[in-house]
Amino acid sequence: MTSTVDPAAAPTAGPTATTGPTPATGPTPATGPTPATGPATTVAVGEGTAAAQPHTYLCATTVEEAVAAMAAGARPVAGGTDLVVGARHGKAPLPASLVGIHRLAELAGIGPLSTLGGGTEGLRLGALATHAEIAAHPAVRARWTGLADASAIVGSPATRANGTLGGNVMNASPAMDTGAPLLCHDALAVLHGPRQVRRVPLDELWTRPGGLSAAPDELLVAVELPEPVGGAGVTTGSAYVRLQYRRQMEIAVVGAAAVVTLAAGEVVRARIAITALAPTVRRTPTAEAALVGTDGGPAAVRAAARLAAEAARPISDVRGSATYRRAMAAVVARRALVTAITRAAGGDVPVPASDTTFGS
């Protein structure tokens, strides 16, 4: 079936406004968000239109304060590279009420996790972790390499320095680069609402382009990643590859992520997801099932990649026709699988894999 939605479309929610506030700063790349030093302040930023409320901007100093502001109708803003840049480009007006979350220390940082799912170990990525921080993080590069591949190619150095993982996840674009590797790495979104904190698998979080199952007053505080499958003679490798017409400031025409586990020369577990080929980023279970039990060689990989492409629901737009996208989906999925299998077998494919597999 052909979808009629634009994978690059940004969410359009929010009241109409003619002007709006610009958060003074986003997360600082080298040092992370600035810790709060004083009480939160609400600033009336303009009169708005006759129909709209005056614009307000609150710089939250606690998670509870941010959630309360969201419950009262404010939209959170982290790096602002989707929300503010989109408004400036006329994609969607800025909401009349914004809450800055960039100073929330609880949302910062990347570190080990030992409480996931009753004791499983893994990694906790704070919602404010920037793409630059993720791409440079030694544990991400070593064990969740597909995510490093994705974060390393988001936008430009300026986008990566300010754009956050939380903003990428909650913007819910089907063309988001971190989505496919996060799905394949079995990530959980940690949502903090007024009454509870809950963990949601990402394929239950994204419902349509720009659409979330999260309530408007649920703040994403972190993304949790379980440790990749491993053990004696068992190894896992991952990769994310994107077809791009240029190396910076590009939106994925097609993207694919793969996480593959090998044991005794056989594929024992596989995760494959595609980007920009359906209303939301999605795994392709038929392709995954086809790969398990094979030797992960060229014929098996080609067959699985073809199944991944068949699961796509591409659109035609200025970046490519649906026919071209589907054809390229098989190519991109094959390259992601080959890279993941190479890494699982101990081979060194530098981050980002897109540069290696498509040439620089």
Ligand SMILES: Cc1cc2nc3c(=O)[nH]c(=O)nc-3n(C[C@H](O)[C@H](O)[C@H](O)COP(=O)(O)OP(=O)(O)OC[C@H]3O[C@@H](n4cnc5c(N)ncnc54)[C@H](O)[C@@H]3O)c2cc1C
């Ligand atoms: C020039 C340019 C190039 C880009 N290139 C790419 C690219 O190659 N690949 C790609 O995937 N993206 C790209 N983007 C999009 C954007 O940079 C990323 O999606 C980025 O990760 C957004 O993070 P942010 O902190 O700036 O989000 P913001 O703009 O602050 O927020 C985005 C949305 O998420 C919500 N939000 C933010 N944080 C939270 C939270 N913790 N809890 C709940 N809701 C939250 C906001 O309310 C808003 O709706 C590009 C953007 C620009 C301007």
